[in-house]
Amino acid sequence: MNDLNAKKEEFVKQFEGLESTFSEIKMLMTYYECAILEVKTKLDVLNKEFQANELRNPIETIKTRIKSPASIMEKLERKGFELSIQSIKDNLDDVAGIRVICSFVDDIYKVADMLTNQDDIKILSKKDYIKNPKKNGYRSLHLVVEIPIFLSNEKKPMRVEVQIRTIAMDFWASLEHEIHYKKFSNSNVEAVKQLTECADVIYETDMKMLKIRKNLLDEED
Known part of the structure; x- marks a missing residue:
């Protein structure tokens, strides 16, 4: 850990000592921020269109973040x-990140398809942790997409990680993150087992809520 801290300090000093280098990383972070704006705007537009067509919003919230230098x-x-x-x-691939919180499980795949079907979006990777959850029970759909940002004198392709999950999945992930923040270790077999059990219960609830909604829609038809 001390060795890592020393390397971090050395890296930071490089920026302090070289104005051009510091300027370069500042501009790079600006490019990532612009890429997030591009993707978020697309998601906002898709949400509004869905609202107009289906009379409901598949997206509850959108959260964005840029990784800190550390x-x-x-x-x-x-x-x-x-x-x-x-x-x-x-x-x-995850310096720029967007987390999309959806109401229902099927909304996750609808939103992902609507976004990635746009001709200026390129999918670099896709990991479906909903159908194939992680060992501790974590569920989410992860996409790494490349999107162009249009600057004053050029167009730059930038990568953004998009995580799409339900409200319930996000609730679990937030608490699991808090446990890790408190120095929880994956070597604690019992804790991992309990986390997985909680994640399974939450997923079952998600699927029950989806079934209820579909049944109600069938009755209306």
């Missing part, structure tokens, strides 16, 4: 990548 450096080090600006561009 978090970026920690991940580069943990993955064994060089601590450099070029390494950030080449190796990290």
Whole structure:
């Protein structure tokens, strides 16, 4: 840990000592912020269109974030990548992140399809942790997309990680994150078992709520 802290300090000093380097990373973070704005705008538009067509919103909330410099450096080090600006561009897909919270499980896939079917969105990776949950029970749909941002004199392709989950899945993930923040270890077998059981109960509830909604819609027809 001390070695990692020393490398972080050295990395930061590089920015302090080289104005051009500091300016470059500041601009890179601005590009990521612009990419988030592009994706969020698309999601807002799709939500409004869905509201007009279906008389309801599939998206409850949209949360955005940019990784902090410390978090970026920690991940580069943990993955064994060089601590450099070029390494950030080449190796990290989640510097810019958007979390989309949906009402129902089927909304997750509808939103994902509506977003990725747009011709200026390129899917770089897709991980379905809903159909294939993680060992501790974590569920969410993860997409890494590439989207162009239009600057004053150029167009730049930028990567954004999009996580789409239900309200219930987000509730579980938030509490699980809090447990990890309190130094919980995955080596604690009993804790992992209990977390998985809670995640399974929450998913079962999600599916029951979806079934109720579908039954009510069938009655209306």
